[in-house]
Amino acid sequence: MVKVNYNSLLVFNINKDKSFYTTFNNGVNIVYGRNTSGKSTLIQIINYSMGINDAKDNLSDILKEDVVIRLTLTLSVNATCKEVVFVRKNDSLIVKVEGEPIKRFDGVSGNTSYEYRKYKEFFANLLGFDLHLESKGDVSLAPLEAAFLPFYISQSVGWVYLRESIGNYRFYKNFKEDYLDYCFGISNQSDRAKRYQLEEKRKEYKSEIKFIEEYHKKHPELEISKRISQRFENGAYEFIDDFNNINTSLIELERQHIELVNKKSSLLMRNSVLRKVHSAQNKQRPKLDSCPVCEQSLPSTVEALYKYNQELNDTVHQRSVVDEKLKSVQSTINSVEKKLSEGRRELVGKYKVLQKLKMLNITFDTWMEYESIRRLSEELDLKLNKVQRKLDLVLGELKGIDQSDIERERNIVSRLFLQKFKSNAKALQATIPMSPRYRDVYEINSFPAQGVELHKLIMAYHFSFWELLKDNEKMHRLPFVLDAVFKEDIDEVSRETIFNFLSTKNSRDEQIIFAVADVKDNQPAPTSRTHFIEEVNEIYFSSSANLICIGNAEKQRAFLSEAPTELELDLIEDTLEISEAY
Numbered sequence: 227m228v229k230v231n232y233n234s235l236l237v238f239n240i241n242k243d244k245s246f247y248t249t250f251n252n253g254v255n256i257v258y259g260r261n262t263s264g265k266s267t268l269i270q271i272i273n274y275s276m277g278i279n280d281a282k283d284n285l286s287d288i289l290k291e292d293v294v295i296r297l298t299l300t301l302s303v304n305a306t307c308k309e310v311v312f313v314r315k316n317d318s319l320i321v322k323v324e325g326e327p328i329k330r331f332d333g334v335s336g337n338t339s340y341e342y343r344k345y346k347e348f349f350a351n352l353l354g355f356d357l358h359l360e361s362k363g364d365v366s367l368a369p370l371e372a373a374f375l376p377f378y379i380s381q382s383v384g385w386v387y388l389r390e391s392i393g394n395y396r397f398y399k400n401f402k403e404d405y406l407d408y409c410f411g412i413s414n415q416s417d418r419a420k421r422y423q424l425e426e427k428r429k430e431y432k433s434e435i436k437f438i439e440e441y442h443k444k445h446p447e448l449e450i451s452k453r454i455s456q457r458f459e460n461g462a463y464e465f466i467d468d469f470n471n472i473n474t475s476l477i478e479l480e481r482q483h484i485e486l487v488n489k490k491s492s493l494l495m496r497n498s499v500l501r502k503v504h505s506a507q508n509k510q511r512p513k514l515d516s517c518p519v520c521e522q523s524l525p526s527t528v529e530a531l532y533k534y535n536q537e538l539n540d541t542v543h544q545r546s547v548v549d550e551k552l553k554s555v556q557s558t559i560n561s562v563e564k565k566l567s568e569g570r571r572e573l574v575g576k577y578k579v580l581q582k583l584k585m586l587n588i589t590f591d592t593w594m595e596y597e598s599i600r601r602l603s604e605e606l607d608l609k610l611n612k613v614q615r616k617l618d619l620v621l622g623e624l625k626g627i628d629q630s631d632i633e634r635e636r637n638i639v640s641r642l643f644l645q646k647f648k649s650n651a652k653a654l655q656a657t658i659p660m661s662p663r664y665r666d667v668y669e670i671n672s673f674p675a676q677g678v679e680l681h682k683l684i685m686a687y688h689f690s691f692w693e694l695l696k697d698n699e700k701m702h703r704l705p706f707v708l709d710a711v712f713k714e715d716i717d718e719v720s721r722e723t724i725f726n727f728l729s730t731k732n733s734r735d736e737q738i739i740f741a742v743a744d745v746k747d748n749q750p751a752p753t754s755r756t757h758f759i760e761e762v763n764e765i766y767f768s769s770s771a772n773l774i775c776i777g778n779a780e781k782q783r784a785f786l787s788e789a790p791t792e793l794e795l796d797l798i799e800d801t802l803e804i805s806e807a808y
Contacts, residue, residue: 228354228702229302231737233309235272236296237288237786238798244291245790245798250705250739251772254732257741258759259776264785265741266381268776269709271295271785273374273392275312277319277334277345280371280392281380288786292316296801301352310352313804317553319345320805323352328807332556337369340560346370353702357408359398368405369393374704376409376695381710381741385684388670406668409691411698412635469573476569483562490555493548494808500545501802507538636668639694643667646690653727655720656682667691678720681713685724689731705737712743729766 231252238245248268257265267288270281275297282289297312301323311322317335322328329348333341349370350356357368371393378384384391395401407413511534644665651658656679663669673683688708695701711728712721731738742759759779763771777784790798 227304227699228352230353230702230704231300231302232272232705232739233298233300234296235268235275235298236794236797236801237271237293238790238794238801239291239293239786241292242795242798243789244786245788245794246786247790247794247797248774249772250737250774252734252737254728254767254771255737255739255774256759256763256771257739257774257776258743259779259784260782261743262782263777263779264783265743265776266709267785268774269707269739269741272297272707273378275314277312277314277331277342277349278371278374278392279335279337282335287783291786293786294798294801294805296797296804303354311804313801315805318805320807321348321352322804322807328804330807332552333560340564341556349373354700355702357405359395359401359404361398368398369395372405373702375405376691377704377706379684379688379708384709385681385713386672388672388684388687402671403668406639407632407636409695409698409701410635410639411700412632412639472569472573476566476573479562479566479569483559483566486555486559486562490552490559491808493552493555494806497545497548497552498803498806500541500548501806504538504541504545507534507541640666640668642697643690643694646693647686650686650689650727651683653730654682654686655723656686658683658686678713678716681716682720682724685711685727705739708738708740710743711740725762725766732767732770 232250234247234249236245236247246268257268259265267285270284271288273280274282274285275295293315295312295314299310299312301308301310308324310324313320313322317333319331319334320328321331331341331345331348333339334345336342337346346367346369350367350373353373355368355370355373357372358365359368359372372395374392375389378391380391389395389402389405395405398404644667647658647665647667658665659674663671664673670687673680673687675683685708692706695703711724716724728738728740742762759773759775763769763773777787781787
């Protein structure tokens with residue numbers, strides 16, 4: 227099992243005059259503050275730091291501050307633990323895994339970009355995430371948001387819809403069944419993929435034209451026959467020349483790729499130097515600062531001020547120019563890599579044909595046979611019959627797949643889920659409807675309830691789901707994050723019930739993070755708010771919960787409002803060094 231625990235989060239603007247820093251503990255972590263203080267921002271920015279763009283629009287007020295985000299976590303794989311640092315700056319994401327080279331991904335702001343697809347593969351391997359979904363006739367790796375879905379309840383929709391807290395899955399066929407099977411360790415992925423491939427094959431052979439087109443791609447002897455028909459040897463030599471031309475183009479592209487990568491490395495090094503120059507300039511202001519060598523005040527003449535500002539502006543301008551060049555070079559690198567990939571595929575195809583030509587040991591008599599339309603038709607018919615027989619065999623295998631095994635596993639999981647669901651609902655003093663559509667985990671889509679009752683049922687559902695995942699050793703495990711565990715109109719009795727329930731889930735083996743909104747508006751702030759949370763911690767969690775305060779429990783929109791401390795400044799410098807890795 228791959229397990230993740232968050233250690234710390236640092237967010238700061240590039241000017242280094244605003245920052246937010248907090249640590250996380252095992253067990254319960256309570257994020258508190260006034261309404262709209264930034265509690266949801268903290269939770270969403272954790273996901274954003276790991277390449278999740280789902281809530282990027284909600285973070286626009288923070289991101290426009292030109293922020294750098296650093297998330298430090300512990301990744302446990304069986305008995306081995308590694309520290310992993312994620313640093314996100316605009317479109318760039320840098321990942322530092324303990325004991326491994328730093329990985330850099332530039333251009334991850336969109337989920338469809340070439341660079342994001344590389345990161346998606348890297349992150350999925352890091353977590354051991356292997357859920358595949360079907361969309362538009364293709365089976366592919368699920369969005370990364372799906373890896374967070376079992377462990378995240380959003381404030382906006384998570385307390386109403388069960389599987390919409392993060393990501394959009396409406397365009398995936400049979401998403402609910404595939405997602406639940408994956409989470410519970412029911413292995414129907416390979417069977418579903420086999421069925422899908424077979425259906426595609428069946429469609430392929432419906433028309434003779436489509437069959438011939440596919441046959442041309444799969445069987446190079448047809449291409450050989452065309453070339454022999456044109457001019458036996460001359461055609462072969464032309465084919466080899468074509469092969470060599472493609473290979474020459476690939477060599478040139480590889481040379482360009484090396485030059486571009488070297489250019490990118492040079493730009494990153496220059497950017498690092500410029501940052502250090504900029505940092506030094508900020509500490510050597512005329513009249514305000516002292517010489518670092520003799521400690522005398524720097525001259526404040528008009529000439530000195532003019533020269534200082536001119537050099538400072540020049541440094542800022544050069545950094546901007548280097549950033550633009552980096553984006554341009556990365557775009558060109560992606561384009562060249564795409565051309566290299568296409569060229570290599572074409573070269574492999576050409577080589578297969580060339581290899582076939584050598585293997586056939588062609589003679590004049592063989593050439594005459596290839597010239598015969600009748601023989602060619604016989605070959606086509608023979609191939610068609612062979613493929614059809616293979617298709618029939620696979621269809622027979624599909625009919626023989628015992629779906630009852632999967633249904634049996636699903637029924638077992640559903641019974642286990644219902645046991646946990648009943649227990650959690652009882653603890654929350656909520657009533658589960660009697661209909662199977664609200665009790666069978668494979669049937670549940672929503673609940674016929676409103677207000678606090680709906681809130682409790684969904685909380686019981688998610689905790690039951692989360693607890694059941696522990697039985698699947700192949701399933702990764704992220705911290706369980708609940709944004710806004712209380713509704714605005716919740717009464718005091720229900721509040722106490724929910725706190726009592728959450729206290730029973732407090733374990734040092736698990737990391738739970740939940741946000742609590744302001745609840746003492748009628749009392750002086752911020753003392754009463756802080757005191758209230760401390761009382762909650764003492765009464766329900768034996769003072770073991772880690773308290774994370776946003777805006778001193780007083781300010782609104784306060785997530786990024788404090789100046790960094792000395793400790794944070796040191797961490798900021800280390801983060802910037804990581805961000806410049808290449």
